[in-house]
Structure formats: C-alpha cells, structure tokens
Amino acid sequence: MRLLILNPNTSRGVTDRIREAAEAAAMPGDAFTTTRPAFGPKLIVTDADAEEAKRAVIDTVRNYTAPCDGIVLASFGNTGAEEVRALRADIPVIGIASAAFATARALGGPFGIVTFGAGLVEGLRAKAEEAGLGAALIGISHVPVADFGDPGTVQHRFRAELAALCAQMHAKGAASIVMGGGPLAGLAPVLARDCPVPVIDGTRAAINLIRSVAVDHAEGAARRSGASGRG
Structure with a gap:
C-alpha cells in the first residue's frame, strides 16, 4: 500500500x-x-x-x-x-481526527481526549462535536503549562504528565482515550501499556x-x- x-x-x-x-x-x-x-x-x-x-x-x-x-x-x-x-x-x-473519532465510536461508551496545550482544547471539542460525538465526550485534559515549547518534542518532555492525564481520564469513566494533536503521533502505544482502556493514535x-x-x-x-x- x-x-x-x-x-x-x-x-x-x-x-x-x-x-x-x-x-x-x-x-x-x-x-x-x-x-x-x-x-x-x-x-x-x-x-x-x-x-x-x-x-x-x-x-x-x-x-x-x-x-x-x-x-x-x-x-x-x-x-x-x-x-x-x-x-x-x-x-x-x-x-487523523476523523479516524480517531471513528475508532472511539466503534469502541463505544464515553471517551476522553488528552492533549498538550490549553489552546487546542476548543478546536478538539469542535471536531468531536462535528463527528457527532459531543454527547459521548466526557472531557478534554491538557498538560498544565503556559508554554509547551517545541511541538515536536512535547510527547517526550511531557510523557509522565500525559500518562497521568490518561489515568485520570480513565478514572472519570472513559472507555477509550484519544490522543489529541499531530505532535502526539506514536505516543498512544507507549501510554497504552499502563492504561486499562484503549488509547487511540489518529495516525x-x-x-x-x-x-x-x-x-x-x-x-x-x-x-x-x-x-x-x-x-
């Protein structure tokens, strides 16, 4: 292919x-x-x-x-x-948003989004609603920093924080978690090792x-x- x-x-x-x-x-x-x-x-x-x-x-x-x-x-x-x-x-x-949300829909139940910057939250929420999943979205969590710096390195610099956010999202009742943003590509399989629910990589x-x-x-x-x- x-x-x-x-x-x-x-x-x-x-x-x-x-x-x-x-x-x-x-x-x-x-x-x-x-x-x-x-x-x-x-x-x-x-x-x-x-x-x-x-x-x-x-x-x-x-x-x-x-x-x-x-x-x-x-x-x-x-x-x-x-x-x-x-x-x-x-x-x-x-x-990748369409693919990630299609996967969350197929898995069923409520889901959450974890991302790296506060400025991305409303855009991610809008895409979830556009996909018809607004009612199933239980929340969007982001790394609590004012400036996330180089987007190409956020997944490495904030891996522990992103893992903690996934755990918190699961505790809130998420049946699956979407990693929000292209800069987080490839991180989902790493975080999934310690997360009880599926972590979805859009790519x-x-x-x-x-x-x-x-x-x-x-x-x-x-x-x-x-x-x-x-x-």
Missing part, C-alpha cells in the same frame, strides 16, 4: 513523530511518504493558521505525482480534507482505515477502467 502522509504544519519535529508512527504501523510491501508543506504555520492553533495550512496542503497534494493508494492528513483539523478529496477523488483521503487509525478500503477501492477503479476501455 502506497500512502502520502501529509503533516499540514511545517514543523520538522512533528513531521518526524508522524513518520515514526506511520512506519510503526507499516506492513511488508507498504511504501509511505511522510512530508510537510513548503509553507504555512509551524503549528495549527488559530483559524488563520488553519486557512494558511489548507492552502499549503492543497498545493502539496497538487504537486505530488508519485503513485498513491491513499492520503492521510495528519492534523486534528482534518486540514483541507474536502478540497483534497475533490482533487483526488480516485483514492481514499482520511484525516495509526487513519492508516488502518485506509488499509481496510484501499485494496477494494483500487480493484474497483481497475475494473471500471477496464470496462470503459471495451467496445
């Missing part, structure tokens, strides 16, 4: 974390290209950030010419998803979701192409 995994922000460190998470989910024969736009915000926090990142995502996808079976948009804003689907209607396009969830449909999607496209060539 050939995937373009696109970090909509320009942080090299965050892109590295996303790449590591993707490679950990790879199977034999997979070929993943993880990249970031040439321009845009280092982290998407404000509406203005999101608009600039959307333009950068569209530009990156337009200029990507390698064979591709699917695209993962690795931000919790699902940045540019509708526009990218219009550009690449031939392949599945999945944002892994998106890859697995595309994997479940990409082969059938490609075979269907091939059949349609073959049929149109007859006559």
Whole structure:
C-alpha cells in the first residue's frame, strides 16, 4: 500500500513523530511518504493558521505525482480534507481526527481526549462535536503549562504528565482515550501499556482505515477502467 502522509504544519519535529508512527504501523510491501508543506504555520492553533495550512496542503497534494493508494492528513483539523478529496477523488483521503473519532465510536461508551496545550482544547471539542460525538465526550485534559515549547518534542518532555492525564481520564469513566494533536503521533502505544482502556493514535487509525478500503477501492477503479476501455 502506497500512502502520502501529509503533516499540514511545517514543523520538522512533528513531521518526524508522524513518520515514526506511520512506519510503526507499516506492513511488508507498504511504501509511505511522510512530508510537510513548503509553507504555512509551524503549528495549527488559530483559524488563520488553519486557512494558511489548507492552502499549503492543497498545493502539496497538487504537486505530488508519485503513485498513491491513499492520503492521510495528519492534523486534528482534518486540514483541507474536502478540497483534497475533490482533487483526488480516485483514492481514499482520511484525516487523523476523523479516524480517531471513528475508532472511539466503534469502541463505544464515553471517551476522553488528552492533549498538550490549553489552546487546542476548543478546536478538539469542535471536531468531536462535528463527528457527532459531543454527547459521548466526557472531557478534554491538557498538560498544565503556559508554554509547551517545541511541538515536536512535547510527547517526550511531557510523557509522565500525559500518562497521568490518561489515568485520570480513565478514572472519570472513559472507555477509550484519544490522543489529541499531530505532535502526539506514536505516543498512544507507549501510554497504552499502563492504561486499562484503549488509547487511540489518529495516525495509526487513519492508516488502518485506509488499509481496510484501499485494496477494494483500487480493484474497483481497475475494473471500471477496464470496462470503459471495451467496445
């Protein structure tokens, strides 16, 4: 399976974390290209950030010419998803928020979100509500710091704090926990070792979701192409 995994922000460190998470989910024969736009915000926090990142995502996808079976948009804003689907209607396009929330819905019961910055809370809540899971969301917890610093290193610097937040979320009654934000890519399997309920990684969830449909999607496209060539 050939995937373009696109970090909509320009942080090299965050892109590295996303790449590591993707490679950990790879199977034999997979070929993943993880990249970031040439321009845009280092982290998407404000509406203005999101608009600039959307333009950068569209530009990156337009200029990507390698064979591709699917695209993962690795931000919790699902940045540019509708526009990218219009550009690449031939392949599945999945944002990590959509994939993470689909997993929480499938697991059932109340769930919580754990993230690293207070400024991300309302955006994460909005995405959960957009996914129709507002009633199931029991809370969003974040690391209690005023300045989280380099987003590419937050999961390493605040691992103990994030683990404690997961434990607290479980104690509140969460049946599953979503790690909120691209910079936390790959951390869920680590925290899951000491957490009694599933901890959901959006990047892994998106890859697995595309994997479940990409082969059938490609075979269907091939059949349609073959049929149109007859006559």
